[in-house]
Structures are given as structure tokens and as C-alpha cells.
Amino acid sequence: MAKKTEKKLAAWDIVQIARHAERPNITDYIRLLCDDFVELHGDRLFGDDRGLIGGFATIGGRRVVLIGHRKGRGVDENIEANFGMASPEGYRKAMRLMRLAEKYGLPVVSFVDTPGAYPGSEAEARGQAEAIAHNLEFMATLKTPIVVVVTGEGGSGGALGIAVGDRILMLQNAVYSVISPEGCASILWRDGSKAPQAADALKITAESLKGLGIIDAIVPEPAGGAHADPAATAAAVKKAVLACLEALCAVPLKSLVAQRYDKFCAMGCR
Amino acid sequence: MSWFEKPAEAPARVPTDAIWAVCPSCKAYVAKEAWRAADKVCPRCNHHERLNCRERVALLTDAGSFKELNAEVSFNDPLSFSDSSGAYADKAKATVAKTGEGESILTGTATVEKIAVVLGVMDFKFLGGSLGSGTGERIRLAAEKAIALKRPLIIVSASGGARMHEGIVSLMQMAKTCAAIARVKEAGLPYLSILTDPTTGGVSASYAMVGDLNIAEPKALIGFAGRRVIEQTIKQKLPDDFQTAEYTLAHGFVDHIVPRKELKAFLANVLRYAGY
Numbered sequence: 001m002a003k004k005t006e007k008k009l010a011a012w013d014i015v016q017i018a019r020h021a022e023r024p025n026i027t028d029y030i031r032l033l034c035d036d037f038v039e040l041h042g043d044r045l046f047g048d049d050r051g052l053i054g055g056f057a058t059i060g061g062r063r064v065v066l067i068g069h070r071k072g073r074g075v076d077e078n079i080e081a082n083f084g085m086a087s088p089e090g091y092r093k094a095m096r097l098m099r100l101a102e103k104y105g106l107p108v109v110s111f112v113d114t115p116g117a118y119p120g121s122e123a124e125a126r127g128q129a130e131a132i133a134h135n136l137e138f139m140a141t142l143k144t145p146i147v148v149v150v151t152g153e154g155g156s157g158g159a160l161g162i163a164v165g166d167r168i169l170m171l172q173n174a175v176y177s178v179i180s181p182e183g184c185a186s187i188l189w190r191d192g193s194k195a196p197q198a199a200d201a202l203k204i205t206a207e208s209l210k211g212l213g214i215i216d217a218i219v220p221e222p223a224g225g226a227h228a229d230p231a232a233t234a235a236a237v238k239k240a241v242l243a244c245l246e247a248l249c250a251v252p253l254k255s256l257v258a259q260r261y262d263k264f265c266a267m268g269c270r
Numbered sequence: 271m272s273w274f275e276k277p278a279e280a281p282a283r284v285p286t287d288a289i290w291a292v293c294p295s296c297k298a299y300v301a302k303e304a305w306r307a308a309d310k311v312c313p314r315c316n317h318h319e320r321l322n323c324r325e326r327v328a329l330l331t332d333a334g335s336f337k338e339l340n341a342e343v344s345f346n347d348p349l350s351f352s353d354s355s356g357a358y359a360d361k362a363k364a365t366v367a368k369t370g371e372g373e374s375i376l377t378g379t380a381t382v383e384k385i386a387v388v389l390g391v392m393d394f395k396f397l398g399g400s401l402g403s404g405t406g407e408r409i410r411l412a413a414e415k416a417i418a419l420k421r422p423l424i425i426v427s428a429s430g431g432a433r434m435h436e437g438i439v440s441l442m443q444m445a446k447t448c449a450a451i452a453r454v455k456e457a458g459l460p461y462l463s464i465l466t467d468p469t470t471g472g473v474s475a476s477y478a479m480v481g482d483l484n485i486a487e488p489k490a491l492i493g494f495a496g497r498r499v500i501e502q503t504i505k506q507k508l509p510d511d512f513q514t515a516e517y518t519l520a521h522g523f524v525d526h527i528v529p530r531k532e533l534k535a536f537l538a539n540v541l542r543y544a545g546y
Binding site for chain 2: 124125126132134139161164189194264267
């Protein structure tokens with residue numbers, strides 16, 4: 001009933017749901033959909049980013065390498081996780097874990113939920129651009145299946161840095177964009193308060209992105225949004241991820257990588 | 271007030287831009303002829319003024335060797351985007367008419383001191399050199415051409431980043447171009463990236479940063495996030511040299527800073543080390 005009476009939400013409303021403080025984060029998903037999780041720390045170069053985590057995980061009996069942005073719950077956790085804004089160390093850790101996945105023959109599952117890569121002076125000094133760029137190049141040729149799930153905010157290059165994959169899933173009320181609606185509004189409208197218009201124009205909702213051929217499937221959320229029923233949301237995510245893994249693990253690695261190349265090359269061509 | 275007390279003022283006859291170029295950095299007046307002869311590098315402060323893509327091609331390649339590829343690949347408007355100043359499609363069309371270019375990168379085959387290469391040169395005058403879907407497609411085709419011809423690939427970047435007007439589709443060009451570059455490398459071919467002023471945002475975070483060699487022009491702005499965004503984030507003023515080519519080199523992300531006059535010879539020299 002609730003679903004029937006819900007009217008179609010504007011893009012800006014969906015942005016609010018995607019950023020909701022109670023929206024399930026990676027910690028929730030690990031708890032709700034993994035039978036086992038062994039966190040692996042550090043990029044072996046500088047440090048351990050708490051805004052992007054990863055490790056070995058078992059989902060529905062299937063062993064994978066799981067990586068994802070980490071937003072916290074509450075102020076302290078969010079400060080530790082830098083509100084899900086990863087640093088170069090985070091992207092380099094992700095690459096290290098994906099390399100392990102390739103070596104051990106495990107598929108990669110990547111959970112995307114970030115306002116963007118951290119725009120700080122130390123991140124610049126340690127090569128934020130280089131870290132993301134190398135992940136893009138590396139993920140394009142990784143010889144193991146990659147399933148990406150955009151669970152909340154897909155914030156630009158910071159999201160894409162772990163979002164090159166064979167299947168891109170998106171939760172119904174997640175958003176994925178080249179720039180935040182606020183940022184776009186302040187540049188192109190010269191007025192940050194025009195963010196709702198920018199959100200609409202940028203076509204950042206799951207429905208729009210499915211129409212543009214950027215994502216493969218939409219994972220439905222419970223009425224009211226994922227935070228209304230995290231367990232049901234996690235169950236839907238688990239089901240969708242397992243279906244993708246099942247299909248992708250049957251594809252020979254050489255064709256898998258070739259198909260991944262074709263998939264991204266087709267984006268933006270008339 | 272007698273004449274020797276008069277404050278120094280602008281010359282009585284203002285130099286016309288037919289004769290003089292004004293350095294945008296130190297404001298020195300430089301005779302246009304000298305400015306051109308120096309490839310738009312200021313003789314006083316060594317400021318490297320931005321070149322358009324045709325000027326850059328002339329600088330780097332052997333005369334008459336450049337043959338443009340995929341000129342028919344132009345901008346797309348996948349979102350039917352409009353903002354407060356109008357439709358993106360109209361703006362892009364006006365830019366094509368004004369610049370004579372179909373996209374923010376010009377690609378083609380050429381020789382550099384007789385070494386056959388595939389070359390891509392971005393043009394900041396085309397919508398801020400932004401990475402759109404036409405740009406990404408031209409880069410992919412250039413990379414595949416380099417593989418087919420077994421030639422090195424050189425890309426000269428000059429860009430503010432991804433093109434907002436094409437939304438998520440422009441973001442995906444970062445993945446697409448990096449995938450194509452990865453194939454060039456897998457084929458064992460050199461990929462040289464030249465970072466000129468400016469190389470930021472989605473372009474620095476994709477093909478511009480993954481060269482076998484990353485080569486920069488002096489003082490070029492190179493970085494990921496914008497200075498203002500960072501200052502707002504850390505609530506501190508950043509030093510003047512932040513995100514310059516020199517800063518990027520000092521932090522280990524650029525191999526060499528090469529003055530414009532020496533760039534062509536530098537490219538040929540390193541390509542010879544790569545066996546060409």
C-alpha cells in the first residue's frame with residue numbers, strides 16, 4: 001500500500017535518501033550479508049585508510065574479495081572514516097586487494113558510497129589523481145570478475161576509482177554523478193541553491209542511469225528507502241550480487257576482460 | 271607639479287595588440303614577433319602561455335607530417351543538458367564554429383624527428399578542454415590506431431576535467447580512456463603523457479597520470495581537486511606553488527619538466543631509448 005501511494009520522487013529527494021544518516025553503510029552490509037569477513041589493512045606504502053576498507057568475505061557460500069567506501073554512523077565514526085572520502089592510500093589498498101583477488105582466483109565485489117575522493121592538501125601531495133587513474137587502468141584489465149554496487153552516493157572520480165566492473169548495480173535510491181548537484185549548481189548556475197535543478201539536469205538517479213546504459217540493474221529498496229529496513233535491503237543486494245557472480249564466473253576470463261572493455265567503450269557513443 | 275615629480279604612467283600611446291603581446295603572468299610587453307618565435311613563452315618570467323591544439327601539433331611534429339584522424343567524431347549531448355545560460359548543445363555548436371575543432375582533443379598520426387607516432391593534443395579553448403564523450407572516443411580510437419600501427423602514443427593534456435554537461439557519461443570516459451591506454455601498454459608500446467597548463471580533475475585522474483613517462487611544462491597547474499575546494503576543506507590558505515608542475519615533480523608524480531623549446535627533442539630522445 002505504502003508503495004502505491006508513494007509519488008514519484010524528484011532527483012533531489014533521492015539525493016537526500018542516498019545521503020540519509022541512517023542509510024545502511026558497508027559495516028551494515030558486511031554484518032547483514034556476509035557469512036565471514038576478514039578485514040585486510042593497509043596499502044603497504046603509507047598507511048591504512050579508514051574511509052575505504054576491504055578484505056576476504058563469504059557471501060552466500062561464495063568467497064570473494066570485498067572492497068568499499070566506509071561511511072560511519074555518528075560523528076566519531078564518521079571522523080575516523082573521513083565521511084567516506086577516501087585518500088590515495090585507500091585506492092592503493094583497494095588495488096592491492098584486487099591484485100590478491102586475481103592471484104587467488106576470487107571475484108571482486110565493490111561497494112560504492114562516497115561524496116567523492118578526499119579533497120585535502122595531503123591527498124594531493126600523495127597523488128590522489130594518480131591513485132584513482134591507476135585503479136581505472138588496472139581494473140580494466142583485471143583477470144577476475146568484478147561486481148560493483150552503488151549503495152548510496154556515487155561521487156565522481158572518488159566513486160569510479162573502485163567502480164570499473166563487469167556488472168554495475170545500483171540501489172533504487174542511490175545516486176551516481178560526475179559532480180555533486182551543489183557543485184554543479186554553483187558553477188553552471190552560479191548559485192549553490194539551484195542544486196535541485198542541477199540534480200535533475202545531471203540525470204543521477206538509478207532510473208536515469210539505467211536508461212543511459214551506464215548501469216546494468218536496479219536493486220529495489222523497501223518502501224521509504226533502505227534505512228527503513230536494512231535487513232531487507234541487504235537481502236536484495238545479496239541476491240543481486242550472487243546472481244551476477246553466478247553468471248560472470250561461468251565466463252572464460254579472456255572473454256570477460258574483452259567484454260568489460262567493450263562495455264566501457266560503448267558508453268557515450270551514439 | 272613639475273614634470274620630474276609626475277608619477278610614472280602608462281605610455282601616452284597605448285601599444286596595440288597588433289604589435290605587442292602582454293604576458294598574462296608578469297604583464298610584460300613582448301613584441302608579437304618575438305612572442306611567436308618563443309612559442310608563447312615569456313622571455314622575462316618563463317610563463318608558458320597555453321597553446322591551441324594546432325599550434326602544439328606544429329611545435330611537436332615534423333612539418334607536414336600530421337594527418338588528422340576521426341575528425342567526424344564530435345561532441346554528444348546524452349543528457350539533453352541545459353543550465354541557467356542555455357542548452358549545452360547550442361554552446362557546443364558555437365564552440366565548434368568558433369574554434370574550428372570538433373572536440374577538445376585533436377588526434378592524428380605524425381612523425382617526431384622522423385619517429386612515427388600517434389598523437390592526441392587537447393585544446394583548452396574547446397570548453398575548457400573538458401573531457402566529453404567525443405573526447406573519450408577520439409582517445410580510444412587513437413589508442414587502437416597506435417596498437418594497429420605498432421606506434422607509440424603521445425597525449426598532450428590541457429583540461430579542467432570531466433565535462434559536467436555530459437554528466438555521468440563524461441565520468442565514464444575516464445574509465446574508457448584508461449582501458450584503452452592499458453591496451454596500448456599491454457601491446458608493449460610506449461605511452462607518453464604530457465601535462466600542460468592546466469591538467470586537473472578527471473583528466474589528471476585518468477589518462478594524463480598513467481604515462482610510461484609523465485612529462486610536464488614549467489609551472490603548469492596539475493592537480494586533482496580545485497584550490498578553492500581544498501582551502502574550504504582544510505580551512506587554510508595553500509602555498510603559491512601548490513599543484514604546480516614543480517610541486518608535482520617534487521612529490522614524485524612527474525618524470526621531468528621540459529621547457530617548451532626542448533619538448534620535441536626530448537620526446538624523440540626518450541622514444542629512441544624505447545627502441546624507436
